[in-house]
Structure formats: structure tokens, C-alpha cells
Amino acid sequence: MNSMARNRLADRIFRVVGLLATLLGLLLLAIFLWGLLRTGLGRLSGQFLSSLPSRFPERAGIYTALLGTVWIMVLTALLAVPLGVAAGVYLEEYGRKRRWAALLEINITNLAGVPSVIYGLLGLEVFVRFLRLGSSVLAAASTLALLILPILIVATREAIRAVPRSLREASLALGATRWQTIWYQVLPASAGGILTGIILALSRAVGETAPLLVIGVLAYVPFAPSQPLDEFSALPVQIFNWISRPQHEFGVNAAAAIIVLLVITFGLNGVAIYLRNRWRQQLP
Amino acid sequence: MSELQVEHVNVYYGTNHVLKDISMAIAPNTVTALIGPSGCGKSTFLRLFNRMNDLIDDFRYDGRILLQGQNIYASDVAVEELRKRVGMVFQRPNPFPKSIYDNVTYGLLLQGVRDRAVLDHAVEHSLRQAALWDEVKGDLRKSALALSGGQQQRLCIARVLAVAPHILLMDEPASALDPISTAKIEELIHELKQQYTILIVTHNMQQAGRVSDKTGFFNYGQLIEYDDTRTIFTQPHHEQTQNYITGRFG
Numbered sequence: 210m211n212s213m214a215r216n217r218l219a220d221r222i223f224r225v226v227g228l229l230a231t232l233l234g235l236l237l238l239a240i241f242l243w244g245l246l247r248t249g250l251g252r253l254s255g256q257f258l259s260s261l262p263s264r265f266p267e268r269a270g271i272y273t274a275l276l277g278t279v280w281i282m283v284l285t286a287l288l289a290v291p292l293g294v295a296a297g298v299y300l301e302e303y304g305r306k307r308r309w310a311a312l313l314e315i316n317i318t319n320l321a322g323v324p325s326v327i328y329g330l331l332g333l334e335v336f337v338r339f340l341r342l343g344s345s346v347l348a349a350a351s352t353l354a355l356l357i358l359p360i361l362i363v364a365t366r367e368a369i370r371a372v373p374r375s376l377r378e379a380s381l382a383l384g385a386t387r388w389q390t391i392w393y394q395v396l397p398a399s400a401g402g403i404l405t406g407i408i409l410a411l412s413r414a415v416g417e418t419a420p421l422l423v424i425g426v427l428a429y430v431p432f433a434p435s436q437p438l439d440e441f442s443a444l445p446v447q448i449f450n451w452i453s454r455p456q457h458e459f460g461v462n463a464a465a466a467i468i469v470l471l472v473i474t475f476g477l478n479g480v481a482i483y484l485r486n487r488w489r490q491q492l493p
Numbered sequence: 494m495s496e497l498q499v500e501h502v503n504v505y506y507g508t509n510h511v512l513k514d515i516s517m518a519i520a521p522n523t524v525t526a527l528i529g530p531s532g533c534g535k536s537t538f539l540r541l542f543n544r545m546n547d548l549i550d551d552f553r554y555d556g557r558i559l560l561q562g563q564n565i566y567a568s569d570v571a572v573e574e575l576r577k578r579v580g581m582v583f584q585r586p587n588p589f590p591k592s593i594y595d596n597v598t599y600g601l602l603l604q605g606v607r608d609r610a611v612l613d614h615a616v617e618h619s620l621r622q623a624a625l626w627d628e629v630k631g632d633l634r635k636s637a638l639a640l641s642g643g644q645q646q647r648l649c650i651a652r653v654l655a656v657a658p659h660i661l662l663m664d665e666p667a668s669a670l671d672p673i674s675t676a677k678i679e680e681l682i683h684e685l686k687q688q689y690t691i692l693i694v695t696h697n698m699q700q701a702g703r704v705s706d707k708t709g710f711f712n713y714g715q716l717i718e719y720d721d722t723r724t725i726f727t728q729p730h731h732e733q734t735q736n737y738i739t740g741r742f743g
Contacts, residue, residue, distance in 0.1 A: 373587075375583060375585060375587040376587060376589065378545065378548075378583065378587070379583065379587045379588075379589065379649070379652075380589075380599070381545070381548070381576065382543060382545065382576055382580070382581040382583075382653075383576065383577075383580070383599060383600040383603065383652065383653065383656055384573045384574070384576040384577040384600060384603055384604070384656060385573065385603050386573055386603075389603055393599070393602075393603075394589065398590065
């Protein structure tokens, strides 16, 4: 066998291996989804979405948990987005050549890899106990905001870095200050990328369970939160609670709630993908 | 008096000595062509006048550059103000991803001009000066990115003119354009000379010969020869210049 034939054989083998690897991942996902839908889909109904938690599985619903999840999503976004975007802009546009900015950068990348349960401990100590926020929506949202801050900063920086240098130069050469250039050119040109990052970060926050458990978010809350200091429940906590119960019916409830949570995260990811594609087409 | 006076300027990028002891005087309402092989420092030289090199991390310089007698690198000079007086057109057309109208008014908006009538007038006047008005007057709301390359470059020129600078820096403004667009830009340079002092970097010897009054030849960071364009092209004093313009190197 000459080297040409050998290379071609290697090429073909790699294609088959790659295909199998891809299929394996998809297959596992399909099995998971199939099992989930078979168990939970029948339980999904208007009653399930609009009922309060109950110790009778057939009467229990996810109303308060769903609203709690919406609450923390909005509050987390309000807290994390301005901070994350501002920090990303600063690091990319102003702090780039400073030595301590390089140090910050390494730390931020590391923070993105810290297990979420550690953030939960931080939230418990700082927000729940020290600031006396209790296991409230605000405490949970603050904790999740810290958790997604590094992701937001990195996403913002990447989006800003993709803005062509020629655009900045054109603006500066017309007498714009650095801030004017950021505000009128850099941010609009990178808005799609930043927005994509925000949505992906939020979809991560929505599914987080560990930090919420650590800061003491309850599974049984018989009312929907009406202000940031209310106690509340959230979908992942509700699911966790139901799954750990012995009765089979609660398992069915958990499956149905997981479907709802998946719809939310897939929806958010879908929007993110749509925005990313639109943004790519716009770049010159 | 000369409009621009360059006195013993040295430029370094880190330890790299890119411009060596350059002195040059530029008279108002003239076109000066800067020629030389790639990497000779002519673009760096051009970017000294609107301080675009300041954006480069390890840029250092010494010497003086006087604009109408004032040192543009003095500590009390606001860079933004300087750049309003010294406009720049880049090698590749770089319009903003906005409408034609918004591209032209950008510089004025930065200065806080909001008066509709003033902006409208500036748009028409600048586009006429840049010989683009007749082609776009019906469609000022169209995206600038929908224009052809040549039109985009003239829009970029109009955008600079709207800020009313004294000096125009052009960094190979026609190198990305087709011959017809190039001819239009050259014609434009000829017109603009009446009101502006123009410095143009070019790789095209014929272009330098056609549009400029004076020509400076750079090589290895040195200004080898600076004289009337006619002299440079017919009887250069240096052999290097002779070799370069006849195409023997570079």
C-alpha cells in the first residue's frame, strides 16, 4: 500500500469515527428526551401550570415555581447585564495594555470555571446572612448574577473584539472621543454578539439548582413572589424536590416540569442562535 | 509660512526605529505625494499628522510637528480637536454601517450639531464637494454599504469634508478601486487642492505624477529625497529614487 492510499484510508476511518461520535451524542439525547416526553407529556396541562404545590401529586402544579423562575431571570439580568457589559467594555477598550488587566483577565476566566455550588456558599454568606436578604428572590438573583458575570464579561469582550479596527479608526479620525466611538460604533456593531452572550448566560442561570439549594430556596411556597424580598420557589428546586420523593406520581410531575424548563432553555438558546445568525450577516 | 512643518522627527515602535530624522515643510493648498516601497514608513509618517499612531501601544517619537506654527504633540493639544482639523481617508473604504446621510453627519453630531437645516446643508455641500451628490441625492437614506467601492470611498471623503478640516491625509485612497473610480478620486484631489492641503500616500507612480505638486521618496525609514514632483520624476538627485520610480526595485 503506498502512502497516498494509506492517507485516504485514514481519512475514511476518521470520517466514520467522527460520524459515530456525533451519532452517539444525539442518540443519548434522543433516548433522554423520549423517556422524558413519554413520562411527562401526559401530565402537562393548564391545571399543572396554574396550580400551587401540594402534597397530593395529582393536584400539585408549578405555578409558583414558574413565576419564581421568571422573577429570578429578570432580576438576574437587571443585576448582571450592566455590570458584565461595562466590565467587558472596560477591559477590552481601556484596560488592555495594563498589567493588572491581564491579571484580572486570568481570574475572570478562572471564575467562569468555579463550580456553581461555591457561588451558592458565597451567596449564602454574603447575601442571605450578612446582608440579611434571607432566601429571597433578590438573594438568589444576586448569587446567580455573580455566577454568570464571568460568562457575560467574556462574551462582551469577544463581541467587541470582532468589531473591525477600520470602524474605530474611521470614528476616531473624525474627532470622536474614545467613549463616543464606543457608544456610536463599537456597541451597536457588537450588540448582536453581546445579546447572544446575555441570553446564553441567562439560560444557564435558569437551570442552576445547586446554588439555589445552598442558599435555602424552598420547594413549597404557597404564593407567587410579589416583590424582590419575598421567599420563592424555582423550577429546578421544585424538580429536585419532586424527584427525591418516593411516590411514582411525583416522578411524573418532575418529568413534566423538566419539559417546561427545557422549553424555556431551548427557547432562549433558539433566540440566541437566531440573533447570532442575523448579526453575522450584518457584518461588512 | 508653511502649513505643516516637520522638524527632526524620529519614530519608534518598541525598539524598532521606523522613521529616522525626518524634516519637511509643506505649503498650504498643495498636494504632497509620499512614495516608497512597502514598509518604508510612509504610512506611519502620514499618521503622525492626526496622531493615529497614538493608538499603537509601544509608539514613541521625538522631534516636532507644527501645524500653522503650533506643535500638535504639545501636552495641551486635544487630540479630538486636532483630528477635526486634520481629516483622514483610509486605504479601504470604511463607511459606517448606517445611511449615507448619517455617515456624512457623523462628525457634526459628535460636535453636538443637531440643527436639521445645518445638517441638511452640510450633507449636500460635502457630497457635492466629493462629486457624489448627483449619484445619491435621491436616496440619502440608503445604507452606505449598498454603494459601490468607488462611491463608498467618495462618501468617506465627503464625511471628512463635512467636519471642515484644513488638511486631508489620504492613505492609498484608490488602491482598492477600479481604474474609473481611481480617475474620479484623482480628479477630486485636483479640485480639493483649491481649499485643502493634501498629503497622499501612494504606490502608484503615475498617480503621484498626475496629482501631486511635491513628492517625498521614503526608503528604510528615511526621507531620501523631497522635491517638486516634476524634478523627482525627471531628474532625481539620488540613484535610489531613480531606481524606484523606474521600477527597478520596490
